[in-house]
Amino acid sequence: MDPVTQGTLGAALPQSLARSERMGLAMLCGIAGGMAPDLDVLIRSANDPLLFLEYHRQFTHSLIFIPVGAAIVALALWGTLGRRIGWSFRDIYVFTGLGYATHALLDACTSYGTLLFWPFSDQRFAWNNVSIIDPLLTLPLIILVVASRIRRRRWPAVLGMFWVLGYLSMGVIARDVAEEEGRRLADCRGHTPALVEAKPSFANLLLWKTIYREAGSYYVDAVRLGSEPVVYTGSTVPxxxxxxxxxxxxxxxxxxxxxxxxxxxxxxxxxxxxxxxxxxxxxxxxxxxxxxxxxxxxxxxxxxxxxxxxxxxxSRERGPGTFQRLWTMIRGRPL
Incomplete structure (x- = not known):
């Protein structure tokens, strides 16, 4: 997920549990903890361009690493700010740990793949229920987290957590509906794929990419959900x-x-x-x-x-009218 969403969700959880006088500390530590796992992108090699693919969303995103990662971030915060201001290391560690714990689970909701059980398993978990960037998820959460800090009250942050859980749940339902539409499309072609996957398109839960494999080829289509789903027939590739x-x-x-x-x-x-x-x-x-x-x-x-x-x-190449076509599809209009 994008770092803004990760940091904001990282702040929301500790804020929803913090006392009013600790709201600012909870927000700062949560943001730091929520964003810290993505520092693994710094693990790179000039000679091996694929090295970062192996380490991004690997050990820093493992559930078993949460206490360790939180301790590293908490020590950095306590050493640079906490000692001078008089913050308790225990509070810093707890708030940072809560923020850190949200990161990998949110990443697993995207399509990229996250190694939640490293080093015991190299399975990449991708639940495909939210786009890697989705303003409809992020903007209300930012407003509620800021309101929680300004008002020094828990309830806006609690509401933010419920918003995220509700939105991700809607993504699960939408994903399942899109997969069913993908199966219907495959059936119309006389195909019986073992697996049809649906992945959200950029920044929304209405338009989905469906992929399945049949007779040595991938079939890629799009479906716009609604009372009458709209199918945009796509392409195939061996x-x-x-x-x-x-x-x-x-x-x-x-x-x-x-x-x-x-x-x-x-x-x-x-x-x-x-x-x-x-x-x-x-x-x-x-x-x-x-x-x-x-x-x-x-x-x-x-x-x-x-x-x-x-x-x-x-590749960031895009033909003329690409985003206009995407917006047309999101609206469910014919191309």
């Missing part, structure tokens, strides 16, 4: 087959191992990018939910497959 798509790739080579690392990160939603040679894309994400145009991919090099890691490519 599932990645290394022997077919990259016959030159040597098994066990450095870049072949990188492909498997990227496969784990993408939860096996991989395909050869039809637009770029020697590029493998993550099919889960695109600017328009009924299109196959990955936001990130890896670029292989047949001339350096055992001497150089793959390149990690982030």
């Amino acid at each position: 599932v990645l087959d290394l022997s077919r798509d990259f016959p030159w790739l040597e098994q066990g080579s450095l870049q072949a191992r990188d492909v498997e690392r990227f496969r784990w990160f993408s939860m096996d939603y991989l395909a050869a990018d039809p637009r770029f040679p020697d590029r493998i894309m993550d099919v889960r994400y695109s600017l328009l939910p009924n299109e196959i145009g990955s936001l990130w991919s890896i670029q292989l090099n047949p001339d350096a497959q055992d001497t150089k890691h793959v390149d990690y490519v982030v």
Whole structure:
């Protein structure tokens, strides 16, 4: 989730439990604790572009790491501010821990994948019930957290927590409805996929991307929920087959191992990018939910497959009218 939402939710939980004279401290510690796990993005390597994919949302997001991560943040706050102002380390640690505890669970509600049970499991949890950025979730929460601080009362923060839980619950219901629409669409095509997944499009719970796998291909469509759901038929792309798509790739080579690392990160939603040679894309994400145009991919090099890691490519390309088309789909209008 975006850092603003993480910090605000991190503040809401300790504020909802704090006494009035500790409301400011609860807010500060909660914000710090709520945002701190994402410092793992600093774990990078100039020689290995995929290293950050392995460590982002890994140990700092594990549930078992919460007491440790909270202690590190609390020590930093106490050392820089707490001793001089006279704050109790115990209060700092408790409030920071409450904020820290909200982070991974909120991240798991997105589609990216979070290692909640590291080091006991490398499963990436992605509950797909909220977009990574959603102003309808965040803005009311910010207002309530600020009101709680200004008024020095718990109830606005408590209301903020209920708002988040209610919104995420609505996301679960919407996701399940979108998945059912995806199954109906597959059935109309004569397909019987083992799994249909639905993922929210950018910043809303109305428009969803549906993905399923059938006969060696991914089928990507979009559905706008409502009393009469609107389906936006999408695209198909063959599932990645290394022997077919990259016959030159040597098994066990450095870049072949990188492909498997990227496969784990993408939860096996991989395909050869039809637009770029020697590029493998993550099919889960695109600017328009009924299109196959990955936001990130890896670029292989047949001339350096055992001497150089793959390149990690982030695509921010958007054609003319992309956001207008997205808004049209969110409104449920024909394209």
